[in-house]
Amino acid sequence: MKKMVAIMHKEWLELRQERWLVASTLLMPLLLTGLPFAILGNATAETTNLGPIADLPMFEGFSTEETIQIVLLRQFLILFLLMPLYLPSTIAAHSVVSEKVSHTLEPFLAGPVHTLEILLAKSLVAAVPAALITWLCYAVYTFGARLVVVSDRVHTEVFTSAWLLAVILWVPMLAMLSVALGVIISSRTTDPRTAQQLTKIVVVPLLIFFFAQLAGLLIVSTTIVVVTLLPLLLLVACTLYAATRLFDRERILLHWG
């Protein structure tokens, strides 16, 4: 545990001084959080045609303007599940690339530190900020939306307790899943930057979720969040386990060191 704390502390000290990395990491969440408001500002009944989506039973009783806002605000919620998948890969890749560039992998791996300690510490350093940034952006999105919605019931319809629960519970797990998948992919590539690019494929399953929600086939409910929690937790645990088994010090040293 002490070594994990030491690794995490060292990573934090380094990250703190990487201003460009912090700025570029924050840029995407800031844009994704601001983008919906820019689109919402131009989405009126005259400019937006929702087509058959507007006729779905779930929108019964809502005005056209309200329906447009509900559809748009709800679609952008998916971004808060993409963020924890995307952000850790940037931080984790930087962590490995900087070790490679500064030739610190060899003295570090020569020390009496277990693979699991290295893996967990580096994963947490990438996953924790990703989860915190996502939660912060979600909070900004929720409170910002309150200022632009045409009625309170739009806000109530979009920002449900189920979504709040999903963001609180799913985000850290998705962040850890992203890092663990990154490690697995990295263990089969020879370059950390290639690994970072390949890691982005973890967003693909979420696109299915996105389109299912767009088509009205899937509504995030408390039941769905609770039911998926255990399988997701198991998936994260299995992926982390596989990552630990596949994380090969020798391969990392010889190919990346």
Added chain:
Amino acid sequence: MPAISARGLTRTFGELVAVDNLTFDIAQGEVFGFLGPNGAGKTTTIRMVTALIAPTAGACTVAGYELGFDNHKIRRAVGILTEVPGFYEKLTAQENLLFYTAIYDLDADTARTQIRHYLQMMDLWQNRDQKVGTFSKGMRQKLAVSRALLHDPQIVFLDEPTAALDPQAATVVRDVIRRLRDENRTIFLTSHNLHEVEQLCDRVAIFRRSLLYLDTPQNLRARLFGLHHVVEFSHGAHDWLTLVQSWPFVQEVQRENDNLVVSLQEPETQKPKLIQMLVEAGAQIQNVYERQYSLEDVYLQLVNDEEHTATEYAEKSK
């Protein structure tokens, strides 16, 4: 029990045999020089013995721990100065070392004491709050030596410790190596500075994929070149060449300008006899001395011989 004992250590990378059937023992407290040309497999050997990469074949014990089974204990027992002394550039010297004290499980008080001790020893204490990115090559190398010693390892691997150092800094590092030797620590040293190796090492291994020779520097010299006496004449060394060649106790004689270089069967007793017989024959001798071969001569001879053999072998195989 030897500090390090390797038996048939081999490492291949695909078709390439980087280290082939390496066998040696290093005693506790010994300074062991490991010499070889670039690409000979020295770094691969160090990486295997320090449990950084696994051997393809063979066995090795380090500090009593078996490679492949007790890797974590081996890593704890050894200190390593890597060929490239990498540091976290944006952290200070002290922050870098503090990180490694935590990795090696040192408590906070010991960590502070050790960091102060080694930074002062390396004349870097005044630079402790400076970011390593601003350090010169020499400062980084000295900091890397400090890092290798922080946890007081019994076995220390130093991969070219004085490379890139100015003479003053190199002297500091050599003094540290002598101090470690006095503390009975085992040192595995690679260097291209053969004078340094000769000064510091108890035994030297000359290595190129496999072990070519392993002995003390003195024995290596004697074994390879024998003992030669140089006889300097006032003039006319060629006049005496045939005569000296005819004497039965002379193994070999060659002329070099106004000198004769003589190899004797029993130098201690036959050297006075050689001088006496030459004087009696009328030779005007200016000086007689023993030719000193450096470790560099030995190294170049061995590596060139091995290169020659390899080339011959390759040509025959065509």
